[in-house]
Amino acid sequence: MAPQLIITGDTTRPKVTGNQLVLSFDDTGNLDADAGHTPAPGAFTVLVNGVANAVTNVTVEPQAKTVTLTLATAVTHGQSVTVAYADPTTGNDANAIQDAAGNDATSFAATAVTNNTPAPADTTAPQLIITGDSRPKVTGNQLVLSFSDTGNLDADAAHTPAPGAFTVLVNGVANAVTNVTVDSQAKTVTLTLTTAVTSGQSVTVAYADPTTGNDANAIQDAAGNDATSFAATAVTNNTPDTTPPQLIITGDSRPKVTGNQLVLSFSDTGNLDADASHKPAPGAFTVLVNDVANAVTNVTVDSQAKTVTLTLTTAVTSDQSVTVAYADPTTGNDANAIQDAAGNDAASFAATAVTNNTPDTTPPQLIITGDSRPKVTGNQLVLSFSDTGNLDADAGHTPAPGAFTVLVNDVANAVTNVTVDSQAKTVTLTLTTAVTSDQSVTVAYADPTTGNDANAIQDAAGNDATSFAATAVTNNTPAPADTTAPQLIITGDARPKVNDNQLVLSYTDTSDLNGAALTGSAGFTVSSDAGTAITV
Structure with missing residues (x-):
């Protein structure tokens, strides 16, 4: 019976270490170690990561029943290796893998080889990844740092760096780290922040390696190499936006109108939604000009400027007072409304004063x-x-x-x-x-x-x-001061006259007589022609 290649078992399946590839065979006897019968190196095809690696020498150990191939180039840790063999002889009388009885081992196709080449000593520290999908990112109060390394990170709780080794700034203000966790295989370090970050905030993180050497609490790999300290580094804020746009009612961005264009400005962490199918209908707005309705005929949204512009039916003049109100026409964030790109609806607002910037073209x-x-x-x-x-x-x-x-x-x-x-x-x-x-x-x-x-x-x-x-x-020029007394008129039609019991005296004067000065008989004595007194 011919020798059989062993392809199972930890010690007997094909294996390579460096430039030595060992094939083990199963046989009732020993292999033939006669140098004159050793198969030629060219009978073997060795592929390393799919590339041929020539065999330079073949040795046979009869009692161990192994054939060892020396490769032109040593295999490194992690490379994939296969080996194939073509029996170069006809019969059992020449160079071949054979047993002492002369039975040739059969040819075999490409067969996986276990790579036992040890990895080189790891002296490279983990590196913070600052680009791509693995760059630092934060969602709420969870800030994740990803590292590149040939091995895993050290997740030993006794080696975890202290929260105080990290400095996190949110909009330039410190946000203390309360906990640090390490995922060794994912090669991530997750920081728990005191206060959750909101979607529009800017975030940076810095780290100070707290150890000397590789013997204490630090971000390190399984080989004990410390990650180096790093200065304030930008963090991608993946916190979802749940804050609706807010109408700005103060400052230069307060509601304003010029002619028939009324502009509303909003504050938001992102842009407004300018999708034409999401715009609120003109009827959602109530514009009063001097307390009279002025219908909105069109609504346009500028997403980046975060403005909503209303076109009015009638242009406003410079002296008119204007207010605007808005009724959110939707339930939830699924229809026509003033909303941000995340779909958060702006709240309805009551009649709000509008600054009238319409130029004055009317003369005094x-x-x-x-x-x-x-x-x-x-x-x-x-x-x-x-x-x-x-x-x-x-x-x-x-x-x-x-x-x-x-x-x-x-x-x-x-x-x-x-x-x-x-x-x-x-x-x-x-x-x-x-x-x-x-x-x-x-x-x-x-x-x-x-x-x-x-x-x-x-x-x-x-x-x-x-x-x-x-x-x-x-x-309105006043008359000059009056110093002339009234004069009784004793001639003409205005002379004194009596009719029954009414006796009329007429006077000349530059102004009216003062009726309040005459009381009772007012000092008058009236008598008849005969001298008889007549009571006034």
């Missing part, structure tokens, strides 16, 4: 009725204007006195000075000659500028008041 208007109509007192003639903003009181913009024409009793009274009160929205003209109480006055104005770029009556937005023709001015 002269008020010609009521208490604010043009008026003059002495040499001061005051013009009042209506406007959405204040007047421009810049001295460099004040209109020249010659822009005004003031007539007093139809005679020109030159303006010598012009002053503007921006908040009171008045223009005061100083006249050359003070007006007296009984004179009639008119004023006219010619806008001296083209556009809004020079001296004129204008508002703070630069809109010029229009020219106006001669306009009546209320004369």
